[in-house]
Amino acid sequence: MTDSTIIVLITLIIVLPIIMTPVIFFASRYSERLRNSLAVITSGLTFALTIALYPAAVQGNVVQQTLFEILPRLELSIRFDILSFCLAAISSFIWFLCTIYSLDYMAKEHACSRYYPVLILALGSCQGIYFAGDFFSLFVFFELMSLIAYILVIHEETEEAMRAGYKYLVMTIIGGLALFFGIIIVFELGGTVSLGVGSIIQETSFLALIAFICFLIGFGMKAGMFPLHVWLPDAHPVAPSPASALLSGVMLKTGAYGLLRVIFHVFSVDLMLSGGWDTILGVLAVITILLGSAVALTQTDIKRRLAYSSISQLGYILLGMSILNDNAITGAVFHIFSHAFMKSILFLAAGAIIWKTGIRKIADMRGIGRQMPVTMGCFSVAALAMIGIPPLNGFLSKWTLSLGALDAGMPFYVLVLLISSLLNALYYLPIIIPAFFDVPGGEDHGTGDQHEIKFNIKEATPGMLSPLVILAICTLVFGLTPNNIVFILSRLTSAFLLLGGAL
Amino acid sequence: MELLRNIADNYYYMVAVVLFVIGMYTMLTHSNMIKKVIAMNIMDTSVFLLFVSVGYLSGGRAPIVDEGLSAAAYANPLPGALMLTGIVVAVSVTAYALSLVVKIYRYYGTCDYDEITDIRSRE
Amino acid sequence: MGPLEHLPVLMVVIFFCGAFLMPLLFRWARPICAPLMVAILAAALVMAIIILQSVYQLGPQLYHLGGWPPPWGIELKVDLLRVYMLLVLFVISLWIFIYALRDLGNELKEELIGWYYTLYALLVGSMAGIALTNDLFNLFVMMEICAITACAIISIKEDRECLEASFKYLILSAMGTGCFLLGVAMLYMATGYLNYDYLHGSLVEAIALYPRNLLLAAALFIVAFGTKAALFPLHVWLPDAHASAPSPSSAMLSGLVIKIYAFALLIVFYEVFPAEMLQGVPLNEIILWLGSLGAMFGSIYAMLQTDLKKMLAFSSIGQIGYIFMGIGFNHEMALIGGLYHVGVHAVTKAMLFMAAGVIIYATGVRKISDMDGIGRNLPLTMAAFAVGSASMIGLPGTGGLISKWYLSLGALEMGRPFFVIIILISSLLNAVYYMPIVINAFLYHGEFQFRVKPVPRVMLATLIFGMIVIIISGVFSRPAVVLLEDAVSRFF
Structure with a gap:
């Protein structure tokens, strides 16, 4: 594949959803069907275009192209390499499925003519983040996506949603300003913020440390890193379920992606190690993992529990980044994929349950597996993958991460995992086991009248189930052996990054 | 001693500065609007005095050019000319300020800022 | 060069002429008032663009008012910095004026609108003058015109808040002007010049002779421009004045008037005062x-x-x-x-x-x-x-x-x-x-x-x-x- 083809494809991937946003908005005035099908077609097309880049990614093509200069020495540019491809592919895939899922899920909701354009615009800006060729463009798309995600978060417009949204917005702006500070320091020290240069900052200094901390705040905030995770458990559950799935499954990863770029393009592995900055990241990651898991235990609302679980899972990715060797980075990248699959399933399944029955409390979900076997089946597969049961992809990422930790001589991290x-x-099994093996309503509930003992199946619509099933299959397929496409891509990405990641 | 002589030599500067400070103080602290306007004039006048005194040459003639006299014999005409402009400006500002005071008086029946604040807080 | 030579002064004078015409036209030929104002503003914008081109080709230019050379005559200067300011000024004042055409009827009495146009033209003209001038005393005159008209486009609404706010603004503005004039006197005493370029030249020597005078002058300038531009502790007049004024006036005051004083401070500090002086204190x-x-x-x-x-x-x-x-x-x-x-x-x-x-x-x-x-x-x-x-x-x-x-x-x-x-x-x-x-x-x-x-x-x-x-x-x-x-x- 030639460079120019790649550039055209990338530009299309970014521009297509952004152009389609107003089209979808105006289409919604004429017909809902037209609007919905346009949304699905756009996200599907974006996914297809992204996948078309696969051969270029595997061949190791790297393309960097300046679009135009905003300021002297500061440009808007795009870039393609294997890391961009991985993230763009997984997010457009999940986006496609979530859009399909939305068709039925959102049919009951209000303000759909706002929801779909926003969803597609968020897709465009998300792809923009991954294909940005320098930190400034990345920052622009990052802010755009964060602000657009706000509209998804507060979609329900309830009091609770508005409060969570405001918290999210303030944190986003703090993160954005921190990023701005970090980028400007890099520009000051290195004279460029392009991703095509390799390590922009060559030696440690006070300013460089400040820059690192700023990036950590900016991207870590997005990735739900401790202590900046406070917005996440409020914001993710209040959004409509397909949006929660995207927020947790895909948009969190932009933070992780940004940090990967910072570690390998602004600084370098040697710089990180010599400054001891990997330790900062490592400590924060460990706290994030343990804290997320521990707090998830105490949650009674299923979506809140899932949100806390996301925090701890992002901790794995950060942990992999802090270890900085081949296996660990492979694990981190692979976990970006795995977590996207798993957490989307969990949120979409929870959404299906809420959609069908209105139940949000975990205690009320006894026996639901008998009424909605497919939904809960997928949920269980994802939950087991989260726990790390062998044939599923969660196991493979944990295994690789542990190998990385052992390679680096840090068995403590394995213990944390x-x-x-x-x-x-401890927090997933009490959802799954009662769901399948208890009777609805529960025997210990004296007042179980509202959930009568019924075994009739009342699943959600096929439109909502099929994304779930597809994702569940992915969880299984990409976990069976390390010889699958995704794992190989992760390996290649890790090798590419550790070589310096530049042109 | 030298300080005193300096002051004595430059007494007109001192006068100008004293006037300036009187004007500024009154303008900022007095609550009566008319007094504020007067103080504004005092302040402006002090600067005019200073300017004109800069151009004055003791024993110098008015700058009407005669044959045979060197330029050093004339007082500097430029500050005087400038101050004429300055006075015109000050007059127009004063007129405008007074017209505002009249209008405010029509609304409140007083020219005193504190009383106006009282009236407004009672409403 | 031909007539193009006079563009710098035309950019100021055209507004003052317009200001005189407006009340007359408003009485006898009301419909052409607004189009004429738009035409004046647009003409000024076109002139600014032409000047930008000629500055790019020929470099900075000086214009001697009435043919009197400095240090006696008033000098106007066009360079890239000033042209930038002028472009901002004219684009935005034209834009606000078009908005004002519809909004003023809502905020003002019908018969006052002609006077509003007068004030508007004077305000824009004086701001153009502040940006263009190369002479401290001319700057003072322009600042006074600007101050009076800026107060007047607030008080023209004639309700109580507006009158009080504009009186407060006028008094503080007059204090600023007083400080400015005193500062000018200090500089004049030390050097005998009022032209920026001459001042700059002789200040380099004067700084050794009268360090205190010049410092005082600089401090007075900071107070003067700070008051007028609402620099932090001197901002007390701004909230009332900008909030109570008719909306086009608020836009004008907040958008341009305070900026022009900041710009004047910049010019005085960078063009008049020598760099050594700013290093000492x-x-x-x-x-x-x-x-x-x-x-x-x-x-x-x-x-x-x-x-x-x-x-x-x-x-x-x-x-x-x-x-x-x-x-x-x-x-x-x-x-x-x-x-x-x-x-x-x-x-x-x-x-x-x-x-x-x-x-x-x-x-x-x-x-x-x-x-x-x-x-x-x-x-x-x-x-x-x-x-x-x-x-x-x-x-x-x-x-x-x-x-x-x-x-x-x-x-x-x-x-x-x-x-x-x-x-x-x-x-x-x-x-x-x-x-x-x-x-x-x-x-x-x-x-x-x-x-x-x-x-x-x-x-x-x-x-x-x-x-x-x-x-x-x-x-x-x-x-x-x-x-x-x-x-x-x-x-x-």
Whole structure:
């Protein structure tokens, strides 16, 4: 694939959803069907275009192209490499499925003519983040996506949603300003913010440390890193379920992606190690993992529990980044994929349950597996993957991460992973087991009248189930052996990054 | 001693500065609007005095050019000319300020800022 | 050269002639008043563009008024810096005027409109004069015209708040002028010149002879321009004046008038005072600190306001702080940032005041808490408000980001990351008070409680123009920045 083809494709991937946003908005005035099908077609097309880049990614093509200069030495540019491809592919895939899922889920909701354009615009800006060729463009798309996600968060417009949204917005702006500070320091020290240069900052200094901390705040806030995670458990549950799935499954990863770029493009592995900055990241990651898992245990609302679980899972990715060797980075990248699959299933399944029955409390979900076997089946697959049961992809990422930790001579991290897995089991199994093996309503509930004992199946619509099933299959397929496409891509990405990641 | 002589030599500067400070103080602290306007004039006048005194040459003639006299014999005409402009400006500002005071008086029946604040807080 | 030679003075004189004609025409030929004003403003803009071209070709030019050479005569100067200011000035005043055509009928009595045009022309002309002049005394005269007309476009509304606010403004402004004139006297005593270039030349020597006089003069200038531009502790007059004025006047005052004084301070400090003087005493530091305090406190006060226009006025105090920071850093990058912010904030704040004006026009609502849900009734207006807010916060894609970028870069180049943090905190505070308005306007769960009058298309068109300019200034900022780089490079 030639460079120019790649550039055209990338530009299309970014521009298509952004152009389609107003089209979808105006289409909604004429017909809902037209609007919905346009949304699905746009996200599907974006996914298809992204996948078309696969051969270029595997061949190791790297393309960097300046679009135009905003200021002297500061430009808007796009870039393609294997890391961009991985993130763009997984997010457009999940986006596509979530859009399909939305068709039925959102049919009951209000303000759909706002929801779909916003969803598609968020897709465009998300792809923009991944294909940005320098930190400034990345920052622009990052802010755009964050602000647009606000509209998804407060979609319900309830009091609770508005409060969560405001918290999210303030945190986003703090993060954005921190990023701005970080980028400007990099520009000051290195004279460029392009991703095509390799390590922009060559030596440690006070300013460089400030820059690192600023990036950590900016991207870590998005990735739900302790202590900046406070917005996440409020914001993710209040959004409509497909949006929660996207927020947790995909948009969190933009933070992780940004940090990967910072570590390998602004600084370098040697700089991180010599400054001891990997330790900062490592400590924060460990706290994030343990704290997320522990707090998830105490949650009674299913979506809140899932949101806290996201925090701890993002901790794995950060942990992988802090270890900085081949296996660990592979694990981190692979976990970006795995977590996207798993958490989307969990949120979409929870959404299906809420949609069908209105139940949000975990205690009320006894026996629901008998009424909605497919939904709960998928949920269980994802939950087991989270815990790290072998044939599923969660196991593979944890295994690789542990290998990385052992390679680096840090068995303590393996212990953390094990403890976290145990905690995962403690908060996921009490959802799954009663769902299948208890009778609806529950015997210990004296007042079980509202849930009568019924075994008739009342699943959600096929439109909502099919994304779930597809994702569940992915969880299984990409976990069976390390010889699958996703794992190979992760390996290649890790090798590419550790080589310096530049042109 | 030298300080005193300096002051004595430059007494007109001192006068100008004293006037300036009187004007500024009154303008900022007095609550009566008419007094504020007067103080504004005092302040402006002090600067005019200073300017004109800069151009004055003791024993110098008015700057009407005669044959045979060197330029050093004349007082500097420029500050005087400038101050004429300055006075015109000050007059117009004063007129405008007074017209505002009249209008405010029509609304409140007083020219005193404190009383106006009282009236407004009672409403 | 031919007639083109006289363009610099024409840009000022055309307004003064227009100002004299307006009341007469308004009595006998009312329909041609507004088109004539538009024509004058447009003509001035065209002249500024022609001058920009000739400055690019021939370099800076001097114009001797009446043919009298300096140091006796008045001299006007056109260089890139001044032309930039003039372009900002004319574009925005034309734009605000078009808006005012429809809004004034709502705010003023019919027979006063002709006088309003007079004042408007005088105000724009005097600001052009402030930007163009190369002579301190001429600057004084222009500043006085500007001060009187600026007060008058507030008090023309003739309600109690306006009269009081404009009296307060006039008195403080007169104090500023007094200080300025005293400072001019000091410089004149030391050197005997009033022309910037001559002053600059002889100050280099005079600084050794009269160090105290000159320092006093510099301090007086800071007070004078600081009062007029609402630099932080001297800002007390601004909130009342800008909030109570008719909306086009507010837009004009917040958008341009305070900027022109900041610009005059910049010119005096960089063109008149020799660089050695600023090194001896930390005058720059004072401006820098006052600017950053303004950026913080202006935003904090703005958060506490319940009246929309008051909030916008306090926000101006914060934003002018950025401009003074840009002047105070004494670094090329920061100065570019400050100057760019002059333009960006002029557009943004003018547009925000216009949006507020449209809201008042259509609904009569002034309180922020009454504006919940207004976005459904006035979508375009609130969209403009949202874009303006984004620029105030400095979100990417708006001009606010570019000026913050350069300001921060300058701060870092000077090795003072602390001030970057101040800029960022102030941006965050801006977000905290602008965002809820936008959010509640669009996403409030309920109906807007007030009756909504239809808004004239011209007003909406001006808002759309503002949005476009803000976005262009954030995306295609390169030409303006390159122009500014050329303009300020001679100072460093």
